[in-house]
Amino acid sequence: MENKSILLVEDNPNDELLMLRALKKNNIANEVVVVHDGVEALDYLFGTGPYTGRNLDDLPQLMLLDLKLPKLDGLETLRRVRANSRTKYIPVVVLTTSTEQKDIIDSYDLGANSYVQKPVDFNEFIQATQQLGLYWLVINKNVTK
Numbered sequence: 001m002e003n004k005s006i007l008l009v010e011d012n013p014n015d016e017l018l019m020l021r022a023l024k025k026n027n028i029a030n031e032v033v034v035v036h037d038g039v040e041a042l043d044y045l046f047g048t049g050p051y052t053g054r055n056l057d058d059l060p061q062l063m064l065l066d067l068k069l070p071k072l073d074g075l076e077t078l079r080r081v082r083a084n085s086r087t088k089y090i091p092v093v094v095l096t097t098s099t100e101q102k103d104i105i106d107s108y109d110l111g112a113n114s115y116v117q118k119p120v121d122f123n124e125f126i127q128a129t130q131q132l133g134l135y136w137l138v139i140n141k142n143v144t145k
Helices: 013-025 038-046 074-083 101-109 122-139
Strands: 006-009 031-034 063-064 092-096 113-119
Touching: 006 013, 006 038, 006 074, 006 101, 013 031, 013 122, 038 074, 063 074, 074 092, 092 101, 092 122, 113 122
Parallel strands: 006 031, 006 063, 063 092, 092 113
Antiparallel strands: none
Protein backbone atom coordinates (compact mmCIF):
# COMPACT_ATOMS: atom_id res chain seq x y z
CA MET A 1 0.00 0.00 0.00
CA GLU A 2 1.24 3.45 -0.89
CA ASN A 3 2.26 5.58 2.09
CA LYS A 4 0.49 8.85 1.34
CA SER A 5 1.10 12.05 3.26
CA ILE A 6 -1.01 13.89 5.78
CA LEU A 7 -1.23 17.67 5.50
CA LEU A 8 -1.45 19.20 8.97
CA VAL A 9 -2.53 22.85 8.93
CA GLU A 10 -1.87 24.08 12.46
CA ASP A 11 -0.54 27.39 13.77
CA ASN A 12 -0.24 26.45 17.44
CA PRO A 13 3.20 24.86 18.07
CA ASN A 14 1.90 22.96 21.12
CA ASP A 15 -1.01 21.46 19.16
CA GLU A 16 1.35 20.63 16.28
CA LEU A 17 3.70 18.79 18.63
CA LEU A 18 0.78 17.04 20.31
CA MET A 19 -0.58 15.84 16.94
CA LEU A 20 2.83 14.62 15.78
CA ARG A 21 3.34 12.75 19.07
CA ALA A 22 -0.14 11.23 18.88
CA LEU A 23 0.41 10.05 15.30
CA LYS A 24 3.75 8.50 16.25
CA LYS A 25 2.30 6.87 19.38
CA ASN A 26 -0.41 5.31 17.19
CA ASN A 27 2.19 3.98 14.72
CA ILE A 28 0.86 6.11 11.89
CA ALA A 29 3.90 6.18 9.65
CA ASN A 30 2.56 8.44 6.92
CA GLU A 31 4.72 11.45 6.15
CA VAL A 32 3.24 14.53 7.84
CA VAL A 33 3.65 17.83 6.03
CA VAL A 34 3.11 20.68 8.49
CA VAL A 35 2.09 24.15 7.40
CA HIS A 36 1.19 26.98 9.73
CA ASP A 37 -1.52 29.03 8.01
CA GLY A 38 -4.07 28.86 5.23
CA VAL A 39 -1.86 30.63 2.69
CA GLU A 40 0.94 28.12 3.22
CA ALA A 41 -1.55 25.24 2.92
CA LEU A 42 -2.77 26.54 -0.44
CA ASP A 43 0.81 27.16 -1.59
CA TYR A 44 1.61 23.53 -0.77
CA LEU A 45 -1.50 22.12 -2.48
CA PHE A 46 -1.22 24.28 -5.60
CA GLY A 47 2.58 24.34 -5.90
CA THR A 48 2.99 28.08 -5.48
CA GLY A 49 5.22 30.31 -3.34
CA PRO A 50 7.86 28.30 -1.51
CA TYR A 51 6.39 25.07 -2.97
CA THR A 52 6.82 26.06 -6.63
CA GLY A 53 8.03 23.04 -8.55
CA ARG A 54 6.57 20.52 -6.11
CA ASN A 55 5.10 17.39 -7.73
CA LEU A 56 1.41 18.32 -7.88
CA ASP A 57 0.39 14.69 -8.44
CA ASP A 58 1.47 14.02 -4.85
CA LEU A 59 -1.69 15.09 -3.03
CA PRO A 60 -2.14 14.34 0.66
CA GLN A 61 -4.35 11.41 1.60
CA LEU A 62 -5.77 13.49 4.43
CA MET A 63 -5.83 17.14 5.45
CA LEU A 64 -6.17 18.02 9.14
CA LEU A 65 -7.31 21.64 9.22
CA ASP A 66 -7.48 24.03 12.14
CA LEU A 67 -10.03 26.84 11.78
CA LYS A 68 -8.38 29.66 13.69
CA LEU A 69 -5.39 30.37 11.47
CA PRO A 70 -3.39 33.51 10.66
CA LYS A 71 -3.32 35.06 7.16
CA LEU A 72 -6.19 32.92 5.82
CA ASP A 73 -8.57 31.14 8.20
CA GLY A 74 -9.51 27.50 7.94
CA LEU A 75 -12.96 28.11 6.46
CA GLU A 76 -11.62 30.18 3.57
CA THR A 77 -8.84 27.64 3.06
CA LEU A 78 -11.46 24.88 2.89
CA ARG A 79 -13.55 26.93 0.44
CA ARG A 80 -10.57 27.26 -1.92
CA VAL A 81 -9.59 23.61 -1.62
CA ARG A 82 -13.12 22.52 -2.53
CA ALA A 83 -13.34 25.03 -5.41
CA ASN A 84 -10.38 23.46 -7.24
CA SER A 85 -11.05 20.37 -9.35
CA ARG A 86 -7.67 18.85 -8.44
CA THR A 87 -8.04 19.18 -4.67
CA LYS A 88 -11.79 19.02 -4.10
CA TYR A 89 -11.78 15.32 -3.16
CA ILE A 90 -9.02 15.44 -0.54
CA PRO A 91 -10.61 14.31 2.73
CA VAL A 92 -10.58 17.28 5.09
CA VAL A 93 -11.02 16.81 8.82
CA VAL A 94 -11.53 20.07 10.67
CA LEU A 95 -9.60 19.64 13.91
CA THR A 96 -10.21 22.62 16.15
CA THR A 97 -10.94 23.80 19.67
CA SER A 98 -14.08 25.60 18.50
CA THR A 99 -17.43 24.28 19.69
CA GLU A 100 -19.35 27.09 17.99
CA GLN A 101 -22.37 25.73 16.12
CA LYS A 102 -21.73 28.25 13.33
CA ASP A 103 -18.21 26.88 12.79
CA ILE A 104 -19.55 23.33 12.61
CA ILE A 105 -22.30 24.27 10.12
CA ASP A 106 -19.98 26.42 8.01
CA SER A 107 -17.37 23.66 7.89
CA TYR A 108 -19.86 21.10 6.62
CA ASP A 109 -21.45 23.60 4.23
CA LEU A 110 -18.01 24.17 2.70
CA GLY A 111 -17.37 20.46 2.27
CA ALA A 112 -15.55 19.26 5.38
CA ASN A 113 -15.66 15.49 5.69
CA SER A 114 -15.56 15.56 9.47
CA TYR A 115 -15.47 18.03 12.36
CA VAL A 116 -13.53 17.03 15.46
CA GLN A 117 -13.04 19.11 18.57
CA LYS A 118 -9.49 18.80 19.87
CA PRO A 119 -9.53 16.92 23.16
CA VAL A 120 -7.73 18.71 25.99
CA ASP A 121 -6.53 15.53 27.71
CA PHE A 122 -3.49 13.91 26.03
CA ASN A 123 -4.85 10.35 26.41
CA GLU A 124 -8.14 11.41 24.80
CA PHE A 125 -6.14 13.11 22.05
CA ILE A 126 -4.18 9.86 21.45
CA GLN A 127 -7.43 7.91 21.22
CA ALA A 128 -9.04 10.43 18.86
CA THR A 129 -5.93 10.39 16.64
CA GLN A 130 -5.97 6.60 16.52
CA GLN A 131 -9.61 6.61 15.40
CA LEU A 132 -8.98 9.34 12.81
CA GLY A 133 -5.95 7.51 11.46
CA LEU A 134 -7.68 4.16 11.28
CA TYR A 135 -10.72 5.52 9.48
CA TRP A 136 -9.20 8.08 7.11
CA LEU A 137 -5.94 6.32 6.30
CA VAL A 138 -6.98 2.65 6.29
CA ILE A 139 -10.73 2.12 5.98
CA ASN A 140 -11.86 5.11 3.89
CA LYS A 141 -11.42 4.91 0.11
CA ASN A 142 -10.31 8.19 -1.50
CA VAL A 143 -10.95 9.38 -5.02
CA THR A 144 -7.78 9.05 -7.05
CA LYS A 145 -7.18 11.09 -10.17
